[in-house]
Amino acid sequence: MTVAENKKTIGNIPEHPKSLLLRMDRMPHIWCSRCGIGIVVGCLAAALEKAGLSPDDITITSGIGCTGRVAGYVKVDSFHTTHGRAIPFAVGLALSRPDLKHVVFSGDGDLVSIGGNHFIHAARRNQNLLVICVNNFTYAMTGGQLAPTTPVTARATTAPYGSFENPFCLPNLAISAGADYVARWTSLHIRRMTDTFEEALNREGFRFIEIIAPCSTIYARRNKLGTGLDLMKYYYENSEIKHDATAEELEIGFQTKIVVGKFVDKERPSYARAMNRHLGKILGKKYIPPEVGGPQ
Amino acid sequence: MPDPRYWRKPFDSDKVKSPKGVVYVIKDRCKGCGFCVEFCPRGVLVLSVEFNKKGYHPPEVVHPDRCVNCDLCERICPEFAIYSLNQDEIIELAP
Amino acid sequence: MHADPKGVLTGTHYLDGDHAAAEGACAAGCRFLAGYPITPSTEVAERCALRFPMIGGTFIQMEDELASIAAILGASWGGLKTFTVTSGPGFSLMMENIGLGIMMECPCVIINVQRGGPSTGLPTLPAQADMMQARWGSHGDYEIIALSPNSPQECFDLTIEAVNLSEQYRLPVMLMMDECIGHMTEKVVIPLAEEIDIVPRRWTREKPDTYLPYKPCDDLVPEIAPLGYGYRFHTTGLTHDQRGYPVLNAETQEECVGRLMDKVNKNAENIYHLEKHNLDDADVILISYGISSRVAIPAVGKAREDGIKVGELRLITVWPFPENLIRELAGNIKAFVMPEINYGQVVLEVERCVGGKCKTRLVGHAGGWVHDPESIYQAIKEVAQ
Amino acid sequence: MSHTDVVISGFGGQGVIMAGIVLGKTISIFSDGFATMTQNFGPEARGGACTAQVVVDSDNPIRYPYVQHPKILIAMSQEGYEKHEPNLASDGLLLYEEELVEPHPGKRDQIKALGIPAARIAEEFGNPMVLNMVMIGFLAGTSNLIDIEPAKKAIAGCVPSHFIELNHRAFDKGYEYGRNKLEALKAAGSEV
Numbered sequence: 011m012t013v014a015e016n017k018k019t020i021g022n023i024p025e026h027p028k029s030l031l032l033r034m035d036r037m038p039h040i041w042c043s044r045c046g047i048g049i050v051v052g053c054l055a056a057a058l059e060k061a062g063l064s065p066d067d068i069t070i071t072s073g074i075g076c077t078g079r080v081a082g083y084v085k086v087d088s089f090h091t092t093h094g095r096a097i098p099f100a101v102g103l104a105l106s107r108p109d110l111k112h113v114v115f116s117g118d119g120d121l122v123s124i125g126g127n128h129f130i131h132a133a134r135r136n137q138n139l140l141v142i143c144v145n146n147f148t149y150a151m152t153g154g155q156l157a158p159t160t161p162v163t164a165r166a167t168t169a170p171y172g173s174f175e176n177p178f179c180l181p182n183l184a185i186s187a188g189a190d191y192v193a194r195w196t197s198l199h200i201r202r203m204t205d206t207f208e209e210a211l212n213r214e215g216f217r218f219i220e221i222i223a224p225c226s227t228i229y230a231r232r233n234k235l236g237t238g239l240d241l242m243k244y245y246y247e248n249s250e251i252k253h254d255a256t257a258e259e260l261e262i263g264f265q266t267k268i269v270v271g272k273f274v275d276k277e278r279p280s281y282a283r284a285m286n287r288h289l290g291k292i293l294g295k296k297y298i299p300p301e302v303g304g305p306q
Numbered sequence: 307m308p309d310p311r312y313w314r315k316p317f318d319s320d321k322v323k324s325p326k327g328v329v330y331v332i333k334d335r336c337k338g339c340g341f342c343v344e345f346c347p348r349g350v351l352v353l354s355v356e357f358n359k360k361g362y363h364p365p366e367v368v369h370p371d372r373c374v375n376c377d378l379c380e381r382i383c384p385e386f387a388i389y390s391l392n393q394d395e396i397i398e399l400a401p
Numbered sequence: 402m403h404a405d406p407k408g409v410l411t412g413t414h415y416l417d418g419d420h421a422a423a424e425g426a427c428a429a430g431c432r433f434l435a436g437y438p439i440t441p442s443t444e445v446a447e448r449c450a451l452r453f454p455m456i457g458g459t460f461i462q463m464e465d466e467l468a469s470i471a472a473i474l475g476a477s478w479g480g481l482k483t484f485t486v487t488s489g490p491g492f493s494l495m496m497e498n499i500g501l502g503i504m505m506e507c508p509c510v511i512i513n514v515q516r517g518g519p520s521t522g523l524p525t526l527p528a529q530a531d532m533m534q535a536r537w538g539s540h541g542d543y544e545i546i547a548l549s550p551n552s553p554q555e556c557f558d559l560t561i562e563a564v565n566l567s568e569q570y571r572l573p574v575m576l577m578m579d580e581c582i583g584h585m586t587e588k589v590v591i592p593l594a595e596e597i598d599i600v601p602r603r604w605t606r607e608k609p610d611t612y613l614p615y616k617p618c619d620d621l622v623p624e625i626a627p628l629g630y631g632y633r634f635h636t637t638g639l640t641h642d643q644r645g646y647p648v649l650n651a652e653t654q655e656e657c658v659g660r661l662m663d664k665v666n667k668n669a670e671n672i673y674h675l676e677k678h679n680l681d682d683a684d685v686i687l688i689s690y691g692i693s694s695r696v697a698i699p700a701v702g703k704a705r706e707d708g709i710k711v712g713e714l715r716l717i718t719v720w721p722f723p724e725n726l727i728r729e730l731a732g733n734i735k736a737f738v739m740p741e742i743n744y745g746q747v748v749l750e751v752e753r754c755v756g757g758k759c760k761t762r763l764v765g766h767a768g769g770w771v772h773d774p775e776s777i778y779q780a781i782k783e784v785a786q
Numbered sequence: 787m788s789h790t791d792v793v794i795s796g797f798g799g800q801g802v803i804m805a806g807i808v809l810g811k812t813i814s815i816f817s818d819g820f821a822t823m824t825q826n827f828g829p830e831a832r833g834g835a836c837t838a839q840v841v842v843d844s845d846n847p848i849r850y851p852y853v854q855h856p857k858i859l860i861a862m863s864q865e866g867y868e869k870h871e872p873n874l875a876s877d878g879l880l881l882y883e884e885e886l887v888e889p890h891p892g893k894r895d896q897i898k899a900l901g902i903p904a905a906r907i908a909e910e911f912g913n914p915m916v917l918n919m920v921m922i923g924f925l926a927g928t929s930n931l932i933d934i935e936p937a938k939k940a941i942a943g944c945v946p947s948h949f950i951e952l953n954h955r956a957f958d959k960g961y962e963y964g965r966n967k968l969e970a971l972k973a974a975g976s977e978v
Contacts, residue, residue, distance in 0.1 A: 020332050021332070023330045023332070024330070024391070026332065026380075026386045026387075026389055027380065027389050027391075028380075028386060029386075032386060033635070033646075034386075036646065037335055037385075037386060038335055038337070038360075038385060039385075041384065042337070043337035043338055043339050043362065044337070044339040044340075044341075044384075045384055046384060047384065048383070048384025048385055048386065049341075049381070049382055049383070049384045052380070052381055052382075052383065052384070052386060053381060056377075056381060065633055066629045066630065066631050066633070067629065069628055069629075071475070081635065081637070082635055082637060082646065082647060085633045086633050087626075087628045087629065087632065087633055087634055088633075088634075088635045088636075089475070089478065089505075089635075089636055089637075090635070090636070090637035090638060090639065090647075091471065091474075091498075091501060091638060092471070092497055092498055092500075092501050092638055094467075095467060095468070095471040095497075095498060095501075097468075098435075098463060098464075098467070098468035098469075098471035098472045098475070099471040099472065099474055099475040100475055101435075101461070101463075101468070101471075101472045101475060102433065102435065102471065102472035102473060102474060102475025102476035102477070102478075102479060102483070103475040103476065103478060103479045103628075104475075105433065105459050105461065105472075105476060105479070106433060106459075106475070106476040106477075106478075106479025106480060106481045106483075107479040107480065107628055107629070109629070110628060110629050127464050127465065127468075128464060128467075128468050128471075131463075131464040131468070198345070198382075200378065200381040200382050201381070204381065226339075237339075238339060238341075239339060239340050239341065239344060242341060242344070242345070243344070246345075281461075285459075289454045293454055293455065296454075296455050297454055297455065298407070298454070298455060298456060298457040299457065300432065300433075300457055300458065300459040301432045301457040301458070301481065302480075303476070303479040303480020303481040303627075303628075304479075304480040304627040304628065304629075304630075305480075305602075305604045305627050413815055414815070415807065415810055415811040415814060415815050415940075417823075581824065581851075584824065584825050585822060585823065585824050585825075585851055586806070586807060586810055586822070586823040586824075586825075587810075587814065587820075587821070587822045587823070587848070588814040588815065588820065588821075692851075695849060695850060695851055696850065696852070698849045698850045699850050771852065774850070
């Protein structure tokens with residue numbers, strides 16, 4: 011949308027430039043002050059514009075949790091599903107509507123704890139999904155419990171003495187499961203994040219982008235890390251761009267350096283493409299490619 | 307007024323015309339995180355003293371002339387409460 | 402609307418219930434199946450894996466049943482007719498997203514070929530012990546539609562009916578088979594495509610700017626918007642208003658859940674599919690469904706030879722339950738006898754509706770085998786006295 | 787033949803269910819009758835006890851689908867024989883694989899018991915898997931339950947196309963063995 015199309019006003023000023031991509035009738039959103047999720051949503055909206063996509067070209071699916079609420083604020087066909095199941099739900103969407111782009115927006119607990127099995131299998135099968143994970147190292151909506159990403163020694167309500175269990179490193183997980191495109195930024199890296207979203211939107215296959223983002227109210231406070239603003243400053247000082255980072259360098263400890271960048275960018279046929287190619291080859295003329303859903 | 311963040315004057319600063327931006331703040335949507343104030347590369351903003359309806363201090367434009375419409379405030383705002391427009395577009399918009 | 406001929410394998414076949422159900426799904430227009438192997442239901446998925454590539458369908462074997470049900474909900478929103486198939490343990494795993502399907506009002510079909518439980522139970526042996534799980538298995542209040550076939554032919558016919566009902570009323574519909582019917586082989590006649598009625602997806606004709614995703618039509622069912630046509634709708638498992646937006650308060654809960662109940666209850670007369678024999682002058686009525694209805698046949702015959710007036714009521718639709726009919730019949734007879742391969746599930750509904758007006762007798766057992774008809778005969782004889 | 791209950795019993799891997807399907811299909815698709823097949827097997831794919839019950843009626847659809855007292859028992863394992871023989875109708879027919887099943891002689895005189903070395907015959911065809919078709923041929927040759935032509939059509943619809951001919955030959959061999967056996971019995975003065 012261009013500014014000129016933006017006819018709505020709020021008070022005496024024009025409505026926000028992304029208002030055609032967002033459900034402004036639902037603002038303010040439920041996320042806390044100094045939470046990073048809104049930034050990621052804004053960057054995706056910007057990426058859509060930059061990629062030349064209309065809101066009618068994409069769907070957004072999310073699961074449960076703070077990030078799970080993203081689906082409710084984007085003005086596209088959007089699905090707020092159950093905890094952990096955003097990916098398999100979106101797998102159904104993607105296979106029934108291969109003509110659209112399908113984005114899964116998920117938190118770390120949703121995506122790789124309860125939904126972990128779906129995550130690795132969707133990556134393995136190279137399903138045609140752009141999966142964006144907002145990683146804030148905790149279960150924020152339920153009050154700050156231990157997440158599969160919580161760094162060792164960080165505190166959570168269910169790890170009151172600090173965590174002693176190994177967290178998942180999400181890019182490593184995605185890479186080892188076979189994802190085609192893997193990147194990580196923090197919520198401070200607004201331009202690179204937007205560019206990465208744009209690039210990933212215009213590709214096929216399983217694309218995974220992790221965004222480290224502040225949870226001000228729960229994670230930062232419980233771990234005495236100041237506010238969300240302090241975490242943003244921390245990202246500014248401690249993130250390092252390294253596209254060829256090793257698996258070890260990608261690990262995140264408690265308040266250690268955060269290596270960001272685009273780590274994998276390869277092309278394999280997506281599940282749907284592989285299916286069409288293989289079945290077409292085996293069955294020849296008997297093969298009828300999958301029907302696309304929607305009114306005939 | 308020279309921006310203190312430039313350690314030297316760019317060689318081509320006379321030839322390149324910086325865009326001019328105008329910042330808009332949707333005050334009642336703001337939750338006072340301060341991201342825009344902290345990260346604005348031109349130091350255009352400060353947190354205001356006034357409260358909005360929800361009791362937060364929204365940003366206030368104190369150096370409007372410095373804005374180059376870089377979009378950072380819009381992108382980094384988690385609340386969709388601030389953005390800048392190119393001055394030329396605003397003229398078009400005006401009734 | 403008639404069936405798409407490319408999915409209809411017209412002819413006379415010798416099929417078991419599982420394969421017949423798969424053909425029913427093809428004929429009904431299902432073009433998406435996500436499933437996970439589990440005995441004794443796997444044959445349905447296997448047949449579709451073979452057939453779908455030749456009729457424009459997509460079969461995907463998911464990583465588990467949680468994923469299977471989620472994927473069919475997604476594909477249904479994508480606009481395809483979808484189904485999944487499982488048995489007890491997998492059915493248990495699907496419960497959460499069956500609730501999502503109900504809340505989002507997503508048409509889809511879940512076939513459960515019942516085996517003995519609890520837990521892993523009897524993988525290859527029959528039971529009818531998931532009937533209450535089908536009714537109540539997901540949390541919260543809702544109404545469901547569940548059908549129970551008693552022959553491979555009905556596995557074919559009722560799969561089509563299940564798909565049609567799911568489209569008509571926009572909810573997950575259960576086809577509650579059992580291992581016996583799933584693995585029973587009989588003649589199955591698949592008619593011509595033009596002889597099969599298909600309920601099309603209820604696409605909205607409303608314009609995007611006036612469309613409300615959860616605004617009900619006269620039959621209390623809302624219309625669906627296709628993806629990517631500018632509707633930009635939102636749907637959620639949270640309690641929502643007509644816009645589909647989460648509104649978390651008691652009034653919206655009442656409106657949202659109340660309608661989910663009403664759309665089944667108030668349309669129940671159009672949903673019931675019952676088989677009735679000799680109910681008018683009956684002293685004893687045998688109520689049955691699935692394989693138990695066939696096992697009871699010699700018992701009913703023998704009781705009639707004894708001069709006992711036995712009527713038969715077969716629940717082809719088990720849920721919604723034909724409450725009013727049972728209440729009415731209860732006033733005129735001595736007893737209901739109900740064989741079930743469980744320790745008493747659907748019979749509880751009979752008892753509730755009877756309200757003490759006549760006797761209710763369960764002939765039940767834990768599963769692994771079908772009833773000896775003699776035990777059903779003895780029960781009829783006892784209650785007839 | 788108006789109503790005939792058949793039990794086919796053996797162990798997994800012998801093609802018990804396939805034999806039941808061929809029998810049922812012969813009657814309900816390629817003859818004018820009705821046949822319902824039910825099956826019973828354990829969780830293992832091979833080696834467990836396996837039974838197919840086929841209820842056959844020449845005139846009416848089958849309502850009660852199970853067999854309580856089979857008129858014909860086809861036994862391909864000792865275990866299957868031991869389990870089902872006591873239920874065999876008093877005027878029943880027992881068809882058994884004579885190297886795998888050892889019937890208890892004299893126990894029930896009125897039952898007609900006919901053996902066939904079906905496993906060996908199948909091996910001579912170079913494929914032990916056609917044992918079941920030898921048994922179905924034997925059934926056709928020793929009873930009037932099914933005719934050759936519909937049975938062959940049923941077989942053709944049940945096996946991969948390049949195995950049809952082999953399975954037909956196995957069926958023929960079983961049929962011929964059954965016919966010869968009956969002739970021999972007749973010649974020996976038995977009531978057939």
